[in-house]
Amino acid sequence: MIERSAGTALLRIRRGASQRAGRFQEFNVAYEEGMSVLDALRWIRTHLDSTLAIRYSCINANACKTCMARVNGKIEYTCLAKLTPGVTTVEPLPKRPLIRDLVTDTVPDEEKL
């Protein structure tokens, strides 16, 4: 929940289901000091574009370990990565098969249909 806005942050997010043909889409997000990249991604889904595919479960606790993505070129848990005012680039994990947008196939093989 974003309570007090202290400016905006711009997120450049890699979209699509193809590793090669993906494109970047930009979103403006109200910025609050201390917020995480995952906070921003969830806010985008609720307020701007619910079709953005992301994977997460515990939201804030860094307990489920499922929210990893490439943030400004570095692989991070998006719940731990602090958002900064200005531009943040978010891309899916590079070495995992891409499902769509920021979701890659991180499900262990023995847990698949």
Added chain:
Amino acid sequence: MHQLSTDVLIVGAGGAGMYAAITAARAGTSVILLDKSLVGRGGATVMAQMTVAAALGQQEADAWTTHLEDTINAGRGLCNEELSVLLCREAPARILEMEAWGTRWARENGHIKQEFAPGHSRKRCCYVDFLNTGPAVAATLRRKVGEMQNVRRLSNIAVIEILVQDRRALGAVGLHVADGELVMFHAKAVILAAGGLTKLFARNSASANMGGEAYALALWAGAELVDMEFVQFFPIGHLAPRLVGMDPILWDPFRYKLGGKLLNGRFEEFVDRYGGADFGKYTAMRDVAAYAILKEVEAGRGTPHGGAYLDFRHISEQQLRAAFGPVIDRLLANGIDLTKAPVEVGPMAHYHMGGVRVNADMATRVSGLYAAGEAVGGANGANRLSGNAISEAFVFGARAGAAAAEYARRATLQREMLPVRAAFEGLEALSHGGAKDAPTPAALQAELQTLMWEQAGPFRTEEKLAAALQRIKRMQLDDLPNLRLSQGNSFNLDVQDWFELRAMLATAETVVTAALARRESRGAHQREDFPDADEALLKNQLLELKSGRLVSRWLAPARRHAKGAGHD
């Protein structure tokens, strides 16, 4: 549509679901264990940072009957004592079993270390350092489940309907999120272990998995729900400064170990004004503390983010580091220096005392349908003691798995296609995709969360609850069938959100309906228009669907010596 068959199908792979999978598999039945997220990583268990209550008697003399007295006392007269007995009597064995399976409970002087927690009369609560209880027990159970050859684990499957014929559960329909396909599971027995409902409230400590689906699935299947008005609002959830990478409930173990002062916006101690004694220790029970904080906020004595201050400035950095080691650095990385400034805390939805009505075998009144963990209602009455939730997950999970396996050994599998009502309603809504300006399921979920927090949260009135109920019904009738849904099958969260919202609305309706009918204040249910407890309402409230309508009735609580307690 994929089709799979098993003896026992388990919906939800947190602590209760994984424990159930282990006991069912040990009994020789085949098991399919499902999770909406990843097995053993979603849900509430993995987020638990703090303690597990069990009368081990290792720190000091204790007995399960003493734990029971404390649990019943905290439950404000409404515990289903038959379930409370199971919880308290069997918790020690489960804790030791977990240790044998590899959980490294904090130890000192050759015994498991146990701490006080509010409402417990003995040092009873064990934990894994540092703030690592949930991840540690989840890892133990994941590993154990992985060793069972007859357990099939499936991740990213959201169950949307339990298949029922002639009051008998025959399986479930799930949505496979990765490819948007429906999956039909044929099973002899089904265990609902999908956790609680705290995601219904805007201020919560929930993960993405606690939308109350277990309750909606049980209700639609023909089971009864009990005590749905009793939502536990954790008093000192973290509000500010913004803290990432840690559960908002983290301050509980800080208070167990170090005390800490709870102060209002004017830096005065205040909990004692509301009948609780706190005084820099941590003794006020959860319902009292939550009430006191919000009353101070209402009187204009709150903090900037609408809560209270929690102050550790009287405690040295050395003591802080001795107690919480690396956690202190994680706080500093968030700009939080406990030696310099207090933090802001306030109530948030944390746990649900109510839930699916079961007997001592965790069986509902629908043959072959079981529940386990937080999905079960009754063991904690109107207010839960800290530490009882993980114990409950283990104990009820173990029992449900064993009972469902026993039932499955006698049952036969029904493989014919069954009517899948919910699934097709959903597919119909999906097919037209809604108007361009219609809200999305995610947006309506956010509206529901705000509505529930403001109108059906810690302080309730007839007027607020009636308004909430009216809006929920309109959301069900007008909004839900006409939401904007994107097309496409690959990881389409709009579709998952739609089914989740459908269950959230059904569960929200049960909470508000039950809260309207309980015209008194007791434990976690606080009615401003009926501020006192009413002896005539020393009863559990049962809800069921009759011809599609929610109907409530009252029943005297099961007492521990009562014959035939549980089902009437």
